[in-house]
Structure formats: structure tokens, C-alpha cells
Amino acid sequence: MSVILQTSDLWRTFGGVAAVAGVDFELREGELRCLIGANGAGKSTFFKMLTGQLKPTSGRITLYGKDITRLPSFAIARMGVGIKTQVPNLFNGLSVHENLMVAARFGMPAREAADAVDAMLERIQMTSQARLPVGSLAHGHRQWVELGMILINDPRLVLLDEPAAGMTAGEVERTIALLEGMRGKRSFIIVEHDMHFIRRIAERVTVFHRGRVLVEDTMDEVVRNTEVRDAYLGSAGTKRAST
Numbered sequence: 425m426s427v428i429l430q431t432s433d434l435w436r437t438f439g440g441v442a443a444v445a446g447v448d449f450e451l452r453e454g455e456l457r458c459l460i461g462a463n464g465a466g467k468s469t470f471f472k473m474l475t476g477q478l479k480p481t482s483g484r485i486t487l488y489g490k491d492i493t494r495l496p497s498f499a500i501a502r503m504g505v506g507i508k509t510q511v512p513n514l515f516n517g518l519s520v521h522e523n524l525m526v527a528a529r530f531g532m533p534a535r536e537a538a539d540a541v542d543a544m545l546e547r548i549q550m551t552s553q554a555r556l557p558v559g560s561l562a563h564g565h566r567q568w569v570e571l572g573m574i575l576i577n578d579p580r581l582v583l584l585d586e587p588a589a590g591m592t593a594g595e596v597e598r599t600i601a602l603l604e605g606m607r608g609k610r611s612f613i614i615v616e617h618d619m620h621f622i623r624r625i626a627e628r629v630t631v632f633h634r635g636r637v638l639v640e641d642t643m644d645e646v647v648r649n650t651e652v653r654d655a656y657l658g659s660a661g662t663k664r665a666s667t
């Protein structure tokens with residue numbers, strides 16, 4: 425499979441702190457990659473540069489062969505990229521249906537959008553809540569509405585920052601099922617802390633440590649890697665990851 429996203433010697437410094445320090449990274453078409461690492465390892469900063477939320481200090485990001493290093497988020501989204509940031513992008517006063525419709529209308533005419541919204545309501549299993557204001561929903565449900573808004577335009581590449589954050593175990597399972605249905609058909613980069621989620625969904629994992637890529641491997645190998653254990657997982661993390 426061809427490489428669709430690449431970073432070369434990517435840096436971002438804040439004052440004297442190098443949050444991301446020379447990262448070379450590649451994602452292939454159809455891949456589902458998880459980014460993990462301890463707090464402060466640089467995952468979010470790296471993710472924000474991929475999504476145009478933060479400008480790199482130096483280095484280069486290429487997407488589908490195009491230099492996107494200095495592009496803003498909306499321009500990257502227009503290239504067929506679905507982006508979920510840590511801060512929710514929802515209209516609390518509008519219903520679930522209306523939120524999905526707003527997203528759908530970016531990419532398609534009204535009649536097609538109405539059908540797409542109905543189909544997405546079924547996919548995220550929220551047809552019965554379609555008329556409820558998003559502001560009245562529980563956290564996990566709000567996350568699904570946002571996922572639905574991202575997926576409704578059928579992005580080729582999906583970038584998710586902590587999609588399982590604050591979800592109950594049951595909600596995490598439903599999120600996994602939603603993403604499983606797209607595995608191999610679309611490409612993903614997912615930043616996540618929830619080790620159960622990572623363990624269930626990850627193919628290859630990229631472990632960040634002090635702004636650099638410490639290791640890139642399958643989750644099984646990552647858990648076995650003593651350097652990773654020392655740097656990140658610790659004995660508690662290893663136990664969590666193996667359950």
C-alpha cells in the first residue's frame with residue numbers, strides 16, 4: 425500500500441521546550457495507526473501539526489504527495505480528511521439530526537444529505553435520539569454525534585484525538601465496532617490513552633517519548649518492549665494492556 429501521509433524531521437518548540445523533536449513518520453493507505461505515550465510525550469503537538477491546528481517550527485508534512493506543512497485545518501479537511509480534535513466541535517443548541525445535516529451539507533446537495541444523515545443515525549445507533557438537542561446528551565453520545573459528523577462525508581483519512589475519552593466501557597465497545605466497520609477501507613491516525621481501546625483496535629502503534637518516536641510496532645511487541653515499559657507503560661500499564 426502506498427504512503428499517503430509523511431512527516432520529515434518535524435519539530436515544534438515552545439520557548440526552550442521541544443515538544444516534537446525531529447519526527448519522521450509514515451502512514452500507508454488503509455492503515456489504522458495509534459499514537460501512544462506518557463503525558464507530555466508530544467502526541468497532541470504532533471497531531472495538531474498534522475491537522476493544521478499548530479504550525480511546525482521546522483520540517484515538512486506531505487499528504488497525498490502535497491506539501492501541507494503550512495495549510496490551515498479547513499484546507500486539510502477539504503483534501504478528504506476528517507478531523508476530531510480534543511475540543512468538541514458540536515452545535516449544542518441544535519438537534520443530533522441538525523448537527524449531522526450541517527456536516528453533510530458541506531459535502532453534498534440537500535436531498536443526498538438527508539439520506540446520508542438517516543444512514544449515519546443508524547450507524548451511530550442514535551435514530552431514536554435524532555430530535556434531541558446535542559447539549560442535552562451524555563458525553564459518550566456527544567462523541568458519537570461528532571464521529572458521525574466527521575464520517576458523514578466519507579473521508580479517506582480520519583484523524584482522531586482521544587475518541588474514547590470519558591466513555592463508559594460499553595460506549596468504548598460501540599466506538600470500536602463503528603471503527604472496525606471501516607478498517608482497511610479508510611486510513612486512521614488515533615491518539616488515545618485508553619489501553620483497552622488501543623489493545624482492541626490497534627494494528628501498528630507509534631510510541632512517543634520526549635518528542636521523539638521511541639518505537640513503532642504491533643501492540644504485542646510494544647508491550648513486550650522493555651524500553652517502552654520503562655518509558656511509559658510501567659508495571660501498571662503493562663497489566664492494563666494485557667487484560
Ligand SMILES: Nc1ncnc2c1ncn2[C@@H]1O[C@H](COP(=O)(O)OP(=O)(O)OP(=O)(O)O)[C@@H](O)[C@H]1O
Pocket residue numbers: 438441442443444461462463464465466467468469470632
Ligand atoms: N502551547 C504550549 N505551550 C507551551 N508548552 C507546550 C504547549 N503545548 C505543549 N507544550 C509542551 O510540550 C510537551 C508535549 O506536550 P503534548 O501535549 O504534545 O504531549 P502529549 O503526549 O499529547 O501529552 P498528553 O497525553 O498529556 O496530552 C509538554 O512538555 C508540554 O508541556
